[in-house]
Amino acid sequence: MNEKEIRTQAKIFILYILGNIGEAVEFTTLNDMVLQDGLITYFDFASAFSDLLDKGQVTTNGMSAENEPLFTITEEGKTVLESYQHDMSPAVRDRAVRHAMRVLAFKRDGVRQQSTIEQNDGGYTLTCTISDRQKELFRTSVFLSDRDYAEQLRDNFDDRSDIIYRGVLSLLSGDVNFIFDD
Numbered sequence: 178m179n180e181k182e183i184r185t186q187a188k189i190f191i192l193y194i195l196g197n198i199g200e201a202v203e204f205t206t207l208n209d210m211v212l213q214d215g216l217i218t219y220f221d222f223a224s225a226f227s228d229l230l231d232k233g234q235v236t237t238n239g240m241s242a243e244n245e246p247l248f249t250i251t252e253e254g255k256t257v258l259e260s261y262q263h264d265m266s267p268a269v270r271d272r273a274v275r276h277a278m279r280v281l282a283f284k285r286d287g288v289r290q291q292s293t294i295e296q297n298d299g300g301y302t303l304t305c306t307i308s309d310r311q312k313e314l315f316r317t318s319v320f321l322s323d324r325d326y327a328e329q330l331r332d333n334f335d336d337r338s339d340i341i342y343r344g345v346l347s348l349l350s351g352d353v354n355f356i357f358d359d
Contacts, residue, residue: 187221188234188257190265191222191229192234192255193273195248195250196255197277198210198274201238202248203246205245206284210273233254234250235248235249235254236248283338286309286310288309288314288339289308289309290335292335294324297320299322300322301322301323302321303334304316305334
């Protein structure tokens with residue numbers, strides 16, 4: 178795919194998410210929704226998003242509690258989406274909305290994740306936690322001998338903590354189908 182095709186696909190993906198989540202979102206939240214599957218890079222997302230704003234297909238719609246602008250799809254954006262959304266496979270469309278709704282649920286509940294790497298005797302301990310406003314929901318620590326690998330795992334946890342959390346719960350409950358559904 179050439180640059181123009183990639184940017185067009187990124188625009189359709191962004192419009193599809195905004196057109197299906199039912200609410201305005203901050204740039205960072207939309208970024209998390211779009212990038213979590215790894216189908217689009219940050220550069221392609223930022224460039225496509227800028228184009229959508231410039232063309233009036235996405236607009237601001239108020240401010241968040243953190244005083245950040247909220248973005249939503251416009252009528253023009255909906256028209257464009259109607260024309261091109263069928264270019265996306267149904268599996269990608271369903272997965273995009275499902276993952277976007279997960280991001281929103283985590284954000285709404287005030288869920289936050291934290292990860293640290295501590296050097297210790299002969300290696301590194303990666304500790305990952307997920308908390309809501311009142312309590313710690315999840316904590317795990319793992320010993321690793323390689324710093325680069327520990328950083329790779331930390332980055333993955335930071336990018337996909339909601340999926341990892343659900344995956345651990347599914348594995349502990351014996352519902353291993355979760356791993357294959359996403």
